[in-house]
Amino acid sequence: MTDLVYLDNASTTFPKPDCVYDVMASFYRENGVSPGRSGSDLAVAAGMMIDETRRILHKLFNNPDSDHKRLIFTSSATEATNLAIKGIACQGDHFITTEVEHNSILRPLYMLKQEGLIDYDIVPMNPETGMIDPIDIENAIKPETKMILVNHGSNVIGTIQPAEEIGQICKKHNVLYLLDASQTAGVIPVDMQKLNADIVVFAGHKSLFGPCGTGGLAVGPDVPIRSTKWGGTGIKSALRYHPDDFPQRLETGTPNILGISGLNAGVKWVLEQGIENIHNQEMKLIAQLIDGIENLEGLTLHCPGIGHDHLPVLSIAVENITPQELTTRLDVDYNVTCRSGLQCAPYLHDRIGTSPNGTLRFGVGPFNTSDHIDSAITALTNIIEEAHQRAAGAGSA
């Protein structure tokens, strides 16, 4: 069997830098106790590690709040979007979101509308450019609009939205602004002050190189977010109600120090390498991939505006073969891993005309090489040629 070519880094980055595995293994073996639940040396060390990770991420997102305790850890970006939406929504609120979104934004809004709590509008994406027009967002604002939720960078087609312009609109209309940075954190700058974002949601296990089971949100100052999960906090245990202090307001239960120690190592690794350096290298590989496959017969690239201001993500569709068959063949015959389907972004696929089968998506990471891309090009070329021959044979039969 040939070596694995992993090109599904947009789902989760793999492998992680060695330091992530190493830190998790040693930290949890040596300090795997419950921070904040006792004052022992081990518990203090675990608590300090969590606090340091908060500070690093608070700074990474350039949160205007003076208090890094508004950097909240969750078990995933999905938990973070749910927390942000349910922690903000009040009866009669109106939300605005976009066709670019992931189901982790779309489904909470849908479910809360079904419950009769809120209403919302979905702003269209231009299928040619893969972009949201900020004017459409501004036009959708109503007096009762509470929050605008925007996918910073698409997990399907890799386009990066005009987050700063949208932030200016939110500021002008005094509307909260949630930026879903699941795909962008660690890839391009996510600067809450520059973008005027009130809440940034991040995944820990993607381009911040932490493990699965980590994620969170950065909450800006004066954001009226309520707790939605209640329990033990290690402080003020006598209170009948859940404490209002950050981070306990939004964090409860025994913290995931194993995962957060890995995230700590991952973010430090990203900062050492330089976000820009990693991104440049990944985009070169995407360019190589496009160069190698764009002229294949019946292949459509779904990567509008590809270039530097783009994520290292490439979706394709091919005549005569479904994305599902493509990924299976790539995996079974060539040991190339990528992802087919709707990638949890159904409105986007409806808009670009790739529903219900979706696309085949490549996601490049920092441990991919030019050889990996060559392998993927060769494999794809062979599979697509065979598919066309088969189709031609079926047609003439």
Place this chain on the structure above:
Amino acid sequence: MTDLVYLDNASTTFPKPDCVYDVMASFYRENGVSPGRSGSDLAVAAGMMIDETRRILHKLFNNPDSDHKRLIFTSSATEATNLAIKGIACQGDHFITTEVEHNSILRPLYMLKQEGLIDYDIVPMNPETGMIDPIDIENAIKPETKMILVNHGSNVIGTIQPAEEIGQICKKHNVLYLLDASQTAGVIPVDMQKLNADIVVFAGHKSLFGPCGTGGLAVGPDVPIRSTKWGGTGIKSALRYHPDDFPQRLETGTPNILGISGLNAGVKWVLEQGIENIHNQEMKLIAQLIDGIENLEGLTLHCPGIGHDHLPVLSIAVENITPQELTTRLDVDYNVTCRSGLQCAPYLHDRIGTSPNGTLRFGVGPFNTSDHIDSAITALTNIIEEAHQRAAGAGSA
């Protein structure tokens, strides 16, 4: 510095068996991709590992449901209690719980009552026996009672409640029954069929020896539990609403395969050792501890009914020194780690008269030795004698 004596295993077990660290390190390094998001070999292996862990836990709890997919993973027992309570509660429902409970049960009920959604009653604990009287629960049932929530074993005083008798009452009155097995899973049998439990909540990182960041709930057949977190599920991505299928109904976002691989190894280790064997060994150490400290001047044991049917947990209070000072002295001067305070169980401490400072709690685990207990006895003896001398000096000054 002397070797660490870790006696805070009731917060989180530490260390874990070597196999837990080893499996996590190797599994995540080799298979750390997103299961259910592609059909690659690695994704399939990750998916199979999760499925196997579901099966093992489904069987451990003897869930009457034929489908192990109702074994749900969460990021903590607290997330599991929140999910169970919010996923069950409807407008006007009445719940019954007990004074033994942890804040992860008490606070969700309090918050939902504040929201005007539900009402609830808290059944008293007998402070002499540390037990709930099932008759009190039966007497609290109203026509609108939806669910009874009971702490299977106390994290403060170690008493095990008459879970089977309470289950009979729930069955008789057709009321749902949630058993919080955070402290008992892996320590004593938790048999949903025998106990008539509809939902069992468990912590992964306590006596099942998984890492922090793991927990879950076993959901019995015909339990009307709704999803409370919505997003990507890797299936049925085109649906506007969150799918109803188990486990996706209650699980969303990228699964924590790192944590679940550790939980898999931890539960297998417990089953190999034998739950009864581990428990017997731990209770011998608790008996040794009691024997060594029960006659210390001014010391009160809070472990009613101590004996075989008890968790390896012991709370104490001492005249002339707070639990907080005791743990600090034990830690700083003797490298003995235990836990002081209310242990997130404020009603219980009110009832036994130990609020607001709470108690000093010892929690014994399978890697504790007789030497550890001797060290703790010596340390405690010295600290308490000094405290009394200091108090006498202050009195005569």
